Amino acid sequence: MTARFDELVHAPNRLRVCAFLAATTSAEFGVLRDLLGVADSVLSKHLKVLQDAGYLTVTKPTGRGRVKTWVQLTPEGRRAYLGHVEALRSLISD
Amino acid sequence: MESNRADELTIIAEMRAAAADRLVTPWWYHPVLGALLGVYLVAFSLGGTVVRLVALVLFGAACAALVDVYRRSTGVWVNGLDAGPAGRWAKGLGLAVLVLMVVSGSLAYWTGLVWPVLGIAVVVFALTVVLGRRFDEALRAQLRAGA
Numbered sequence: 282m283t284a285r286f287d288e289l290v291h292a293p294n295r296l297r298v299c300a301f302l303a304a305t306t307s308a309e310f311g312v313l314r315d316l317l318g319v320a321d322s323v324l325s326k327h328l329k330v331l332q333d334a335g336y337l338t339v340t341k342p343t344g345r346g347r348v349k350t351w352v353q354l355t356p357e358g359r360r361a362y363l364g365h366v367e368a369l370r371s372l373i374s375d
Numbered sequence: 376m377e378s379n380r381a382d383e384l385t386i387i388a389e390m391r392a393a394a395a396d397r398l399v400t401p402w403w404y405h406p407v408l409g410a411l412l413g414v415y416l417v418a419f420s421l422g423g424t425v426v427r428l429v430a431l432v433l434f435g436a437a438c439a440a441l442v443d444v445y446r447r448s449t450g451v452w453v454n455g456l457d458a459g460p461a462g463r464w465a466k467g468l469g470l471a472v473l474v475l476m477v478v479s480g481s482l483a484y485w486t487g488l489v490w491p492v493l494g495i496a497v498v499v500f501a502l503t504v505v506l507g508r509r510f511d512e513a514l515r516a517q518l519r520a521g522a
Binding site: 297307309349366370372 | 386395446
């Protein structure tokens with residue numbers, strides 16, 4: 282994994298989102314909102330930034346019951362996040 | 376500057392721990408999955424072509440429904456085949472079930488006996504419960520191990 286500091290991932294709330302999503306395959310919007318302790322609109326803005334960069338996908342599966350929104354890192358987003366973590370480790374160890 | 380970087384690594388560790396806290400599989404999940412695999416193995420071993428095809432479709436639908444219920448109840452999902460080192464338990468379970476299905480199907484074909492198939496189905500159920508729980512434990516430990 283190439284160490285590369287990523288400004289998009291660096292913002293604290295976006296780092297939280299990426300760290301949680303990297304630890305899972307996908308997570309529900311409400312879970313992320315509760316973890317961050319922010320309003321829906323705030324989380325939506327952060328997700329939009331990451332989505333526009335191609336770092337994550339947002340899906341709303343159709344079906345019975347209340348529709349839930351699911352969020353998942355793309356391979357590119359996972360690479361960017363892992364590269365950012367590697368850069369942090371390098372900076373700490375230097 | 377360095378303290379900011381350390382803070383970021385702390386945030387990452389906290390999020391990984393939060394994911395581990397969330398990944399508590401409902402107690403019924405592995406028994407239900409084991410029962411589905413056991414029933415499918417019996418249908419695959421003892422049934423004809425039509426029974427096998429119907430069983431495959433029903434098995435696929437039931438597994439999809441089970442995963443959906445899990446996702447809705449926990450709000451997260453981790454694919455066992457994409458779970459890092461902990462995934463070896465899930466892959467091991469998949470391989471074991473595959474081997475047992477071949478053994479069960481061969482036994483039924485060559486001997487026509489029913490009881491070995493039922494015995495293997497019980498083994499598949501038990502393996503699913505045991506290895507499934509080992510996967511959960513390994514995954515949570517892996518996530519808590521740090522950034």
